[in-house]
Amino acid sequence: MDLTAPVLTGYGIWAPVAWLAAFVAATIVVYLLWKTGESSYKKGTEQGRPYLSGNAEPEKGAVHIRASNLYWGFLQALKGYYDAIVPIHTGVLTDYMIWFVAVTAMLLVVIGVLS
Amino acid sequence: MLWNLPFITVVVLTFIGIVTVLMKKNIIKILLGINILESAVNLFLVSLGYREGGVAPIFTLAPSELMVLPTPQALTLTSIVIGVATSALVLSFAMVLKKKYGTVDINEIRRLQG
């Protein structure tokens, strides 16, 4: 059996090993290009210090961005959607069972009557 | 048609069971509703196996050759024992929830949401 055979998806092909080889080759090319560049960075000088418009650097623990601050904009943009979808997850078992029974009834109508 | 009474009873019991499960807020009442539903299914299975004029499928006592079908009875036995296992587990959950949350009201057992 050919281990490296590509997957034929009916529309295109996917050959991970070839992709990986190309990826590695591209990385090597990038690395070589990067090597040819000229380094102006000098360790231990003023260059290494963070530049914060003259302010003092804050403490390490304070600069960590906590999880709920991420994607604030995304959640704000989709506020209408989330206001509709989150209250459905009420946490009340009765509501969950009503959803279940209602879906069963709906499927009964769709399959039993319409088809 | 009219003598399909056991089946009609099954439907009515299912209705009452589902109403009890969906309308009541007390976990123990919900469990009673589930018990009614389970009994309805059991009755459904046993009625499916009934033959007009049949006798119980036991050769020691049976006077005639016509017997009711034995398979639904075996299935129902299994179903009954599963039912009591379910009840035991749900009631233990209710007892622990009463101890931890101070209530068995479904509307107030909703710390996991969102």
Added chain:
Amino acid sequence: MTFVDFIVTNAPALLVAIPLFAAFTIPAVGKISAAARNLWVMGTMLLTAAVAFILAFRVFSTGTVIYVFGAAAANLAVPLDSGGIPIRIIFTVDAMSAFMDVICAIVGTSVLLYSLSSESRNTNLEGYYALYLLMITGVFGMVSTGDFFNFFVFLEILSLASAGIIAYRIDGGLAVEAALKYFILSTLGAILVLFAIGIYYGQYDALNIAMIAQRMQFSMLDKIALVFLVAALAMKCGAVPMHFWTPDAYSMAPSSATAFLVVASQASLYGLFRVVFTMYNMTMNCATVGWIIIILGVLSMVIGVTMAIPQKDIKRLMAYHAVSQTGYMLLGVGVGLAVLGNTTLTSAYGFMAMEGGIFHIFNHAMYKGLLFLTAGAIFYRIGTRDLNKMGGLGHTMKYTMIFFIIGALAIAGIPPFNGFASKLMIYESVYLFNPIFAIIAMVVSILTLASFVKVFHSVFMGPQLPEYADVKEAPLPMLIGMGILAAIVILFGLFPQPVVDMLVAPAANALANQGGYIASVLGGA
């Protein structure tokens, strides 16, 4: 009869009998010592996995294996004097069942290895391991059985064992609340399944799946039974809008058990596919049912992933992703079902969509198991699941971080991990069916990546926080458990085609080929 012959012949029975026997004896073995108990559990699991692999090898090399409980011979499905009807309980292990057996064996073994150290701080571990082995029995039984009432019994074993294990850490009542919700919903589902069994029995006097399939007429009663089964099994596998128990149960169960709960809900997914493909197949209106499954799948994908993004609990976030990924499987197989009757469309993309969906079952079990295990490792070390309190763990938990990256990239469908291969198959075949669904699937994939970037950033990145300064790497058994799954994720990502050829295509074939299933039980009907 040699020993090897014995194992090969009786593999389907041993698959269930070994873990059952071990589970029954654990309360006694646990009295001896903790080490003896661990050895007993682990040995049982390895033996069961070996039997599962032997069985799967036999199925994939020679075709469907049947095992008749209590008959004069293991493959005597139809007694000579019965007039062509199967009367006993039959295990019918075709390629699809063997595929699920392989998944369950791999995930079960690595999760058990992991739980040997992750649960070691808890009390009454005999009960925990007994329930874990019973869950494994339940999954093996559900996917192997060819008898519908037997399916129901294993479904109940699985839901009781799962409910017990979800409530295992009481956690101030939260775990019990999750278990209660899961258990009452699944009891309702089981009642519907029992109604369906009664309907089949009343009409056809048969409980065997192949026999029901052969006698199927698709009358009004069969429609009702179909709806009951589809609703109940879709609820059990966590399809929107009946997914509400999933985040609760997945987040409150012990992490190791959560990784196996994923496989448990996939067993229900298997049941759903078995019902629509094997029991009904062409007798019903495939397009309608196919579209229902597709709609359930698309809803699951979108709502699952959008609900995942704002979550703050790491396991709850992953649980919503499990809902979302289940949508991919439903979408792929649903497309295959919708075009089932049409030969040209099936060969054009329907079969490929089914293969994609089924391959995704395997991949999802592996990487979602891996992700839940890494979440459990983090919880084991820092004692919280709140993403807001985490940060900077990459400095100390390097291996866990690597495993998390592998899992996260795989779930987001980044090449060359295994998630990409199956998602590509789904995208391209679904695009031919209906471009909108393919685009939705890709958007969902991007959102998945986005939310895992959030998790990665807030857990591992950033400066080392003072409160976690002395956090250590997870213990070795946990790392080995995660490593097995990570290795499979990479391996299957790099070499997808052999897996598709060997495992997935036969499984899809077995699912679509109703005649073959009936013939293997009833004999060339």
Added chain:
Amino acid sequence: MIEQIPQILVLLGLIVSAVLTYYFKDLLAATLAAGLFSFLISLEFYILQAPDVAISQAAIGAGLTTAILIIAIRATGRYEEGSS
């Protein structure tokens, strides 16, 4: 016709006891109604020629389930409050 009268009575009793189970706010009374329900359904099983199931239902449904329900009610409080 005449031999069906006991069956009709039992089935009616089933429905009535199920409704009572729904109706009682006092959980102990509801449990007793459920016990009566179990007993009646066991009688119905006997009428339908299933003695094995009848014994099983009588012992498990009417006996044990009632016992564990009473234990649970002792632990969780006797009256359901604030229900619709």
Added chain:
Amino acid sequence: MKKTVVLIGSLLILSAFLGVMALTLTFGAPKMTDMDDYFLRFGQEQTGTNNQCTSVTFDFRGFDTLGESTVLFCAVIGVSLIFRKMQAGEEYENE
């Protein structure tokens, strides 16, 4: 109340279909009885029991009965886990 309307509507639909089911099936005259006739005819010789219900429960469908015992075992283990005495610090408190 939207919820109540949905509830009543789905309950009515459900009972309507179950009612169709109840009226379609015939009580007292099963359509097909071949499997059970086999049990009644051959069960006594093949299992040696006079009670055919037991022969079906323990022999023909004995595996189901094993599963049923397992369900009971699950419940017992689950109840014992819930009421176990926990160590200090074993429970994780949210919030």
Added chain:
Amino acid sequence: MSRIVRTGADFLYPAILIFGLYIVAHGHLTPGGGFQGGAVIATGGALVIVAYSYTEVSEWLSGKVLMGQEVIGLVGFIGVALLAFAFGQVFFFNYLNASGSLFGIPVPYGINAGELNTGGFVPLMNFSVGCEVWGGLTLVILYMLSGIRREES
């Protein structure tokens, strides 16, 4: 509970026990079997447990014994089924039927008086299941009572 209830339970329990064991033993001949008999005995056990207080009961009825009983029943059940492998048969094959040994008298088709020594492995399974159900259901009641007790203290 009052002395009358206790005395009643004391007298009733042996009767219930014997009745349950009769149901278990004659499962293959008359209505009944392992589940029914085990449940009847467990109901009797529940009566005794309810009649006495939990502290008294837990002195002479240990959970370990009941758990052991349940495990023995289950292992016996699956062991009887697994023993078929020793005879070179498939799982759950009724190897004892018509073998002439214990429970092995052949039964012809038709109505007969009901010999106790018949039924193949069915009586063995009835005993195992009876043992298991007896232990298991009593254990459930005991555990739930222990839950109440800890809440009250």
